Amino acid sequence: MNRTLKHLADRFIFWVGIVVSIHLLSVFIYAAYSDNGVPEKTVGISLSAIVLWTLYLMHRFFSIGQLYSPHITAFFILLGDTFFVIYNPMDYQEVWIILLFYPIMISLFQNRQLFTIWGIFAFLLAGLFIIVDFSQMGPGDSMYALLISRLFLYAGSLLLGWIIMTYSASLKKSFLQKGEEQNKEYLIRLLQTLIPIVERKSRISSKEIVLSTGLMKRMMSYFPNDRVEYWEIQLLSLLHFISRIEWPDYVFDKPDKLTLYEYQLVKEHCYIGRSLLGSDSSLKRVREALQAHHERYDGTGYPCQLKGEEIPRLAQILGVVECFIAMTSPRAYREAFSFDKAMSEIESMAGTAFDPKVVESLRDALELYDKSQTRTKASPLVG
Template structure:
């Protein structure tokens, strides 16, 4: 049975989007680093206009070299077309090289350039990627400690050991503070994403509920079946902890299942005879209609996959695509078995309803034929039905 939600293509698209996001943020970081050096160069040129000292000339040349290198790195990153799992490291690498260059080249001839290096963890944190942060702060710390040992100013100070420890604590503190900044960014992003998703879901649910009265009149079925189906699916899902399905997904697919029958002709809900080919095609269409109602939102991928496949059977005799075995996700099985069970215990004009036990016995006969045995067992546990022995199904009590 398929346990993963979504396809590998969907996962690849998400990874690609993350890489593209890092690349965009990296562009901005490198741009502002280059812009900062440009401001320094322009300021030095302005001072040089009023004061033609050799020190200012040296400072201006230093800023000019730094500015050109920064813009070269920015343009290199801008034109680089690398979309693989390693390309996200490019902006962090280029930024690190620029920080290292400025610290060593020291265009300001400032004796405390180690302070400038402390801002590097912040630039990596802005990329909003834990893997990048862990990798490049480790590289940064190694470079930083090496820079301190190389820095001639620190060796001239009295209390060399105390100064070394103090600067080391600054570097470690910078990494810790930036890590929590990264966590805060992540929390903010997730909260914003959740709020937007909740708002979008709310609008969609309101739209779907506007169609419920129409389906009630056509099918002579109360909307209470929506909540009944959702409650049962949640109860069954809890008996399968390895296949976590969110409650909001269950609520939405239950509503969607009810509304998707809106295209059925009125008579079809009470028809006792075998369906014609045209009528059967209409029934199959509701699998696709439900997916169309959800649109292209990626957060509904698992719901659409489950809805599209909830009439498929393990042995390949289902519809609309005759899928079999692992090609049918657990979520689809959950909806399919719930639909079948509720149909059996609901009275119709042409037949009596079955009891909970009788309905389960009928479903258990299809264990490992139409439904995965684990889903059947979870249904029994959710219904609190005693174990039964069915020699034809493999269910043993």
């Protein structure tokens, strides 16, 4: 955004310089064919052209890279306006009105601090011009009326600039939010198209997504300080289910212990969030939760050996829910655990694999959940 405004400022100074240069050229042409010689205002117009082109070159070629700041653009625009008013190359009596457009121009930066600082500078500068103008006039009621009207015009210009800045910022935020919502919907629809593939490949029912989402939603309600949106829980459950698509087919039916190579392949599903979600900041919690859901409370998990509160709450909840679903689902080498046995096993791991508070929230959530819904057809291996 700032780069776009810098480009607009470049164009503004450039075209003002063009106008002044054309005016200067027309003065010289007039002087060449006139017996009156070079007009007195030629010096002022020439200085204006030189200053404007200097400002243009400085702004274009020296306010670049890491040194660039929108304050530089705001300064150059104000400097150009000030010089234009002082030398008045067009010899226009009401040239001061050019300063009325300054607050509107800097409002496009959508930066309240910048607008406040440079708006105050412009207002003080306008006041100075008013004092100079009226010092050359005689006293009278009309002078004070004009003084008040000018002050109101400048104040109105500042107010209009503030309104434009506030409205455009609100409009931009609305567009960004709408774009994010559309991106999320598109992502979820895209992942949902992969569900049948994973079901056929792993013979895991997609009902696991519903079960996982329901349990995590209930468990998150026990941690009101951890603000997680419902769509994030839905996306996390869906993404975790889809992550199995990278595993070899035979892994799902293998009755024996996985080899080291196979185990490394299974562990890779923690990183699928980075592959599918990219670096979108609005999806950061989902991405981090999926990556860390195999971390252990005692710091012996993977992939980063996080410990205790270092593990995101959403990741801890996904980890314990995944463990519960795995235990209550049949494997090739054992029958599914009963509800009570699975909960007992998980409680025995409180303080080592899982946060005791998260384990307690699972028990409370399951008490509210119909036990008949805690069984889901799954493969011999749940990541």
